[in-house]
């Protein structure tokens with residue numbers, strides 16, 4: 001269910017942006033884990049695989065670069081992009097929102113890296 005084209009009210013959109021902004025430092029921390037795991041020969045962790053994938057794509061991740069990008073992450077309402085793809089790859093990949101249902105809260109998912117973020121107001 002792709003709800004990107006579903007208009008949401010301003011408060012809801014602002015909340016999504018606020019929830020995603022909190023993810024950028026977490027993705028930076030995750031990237032550092034990945035860098036350290038790779039350096040220590042633990043290439044099979046999720047974070048290490050992400051960093052290795054970026055390297056194979058010709059965009060090696062350094063701690064400095066990931067930190068700069070995490071600080072610069074600035075999603076705009078209606079054009080929210082994936083925090084992980086931004087911090088690790090420097091790419092703006094649009095997120096797709098799945099509105100909340102009785103079973104699960106709203107999430108935003110990235111088709112490129114598979115990240116999924118909770119963006120519900122109570123998250």
Ligand SMILES: [Zn+2]
Pocket residue numbers: 082083084085086093110111112113114115
């Ligand atoms: Zn992504």
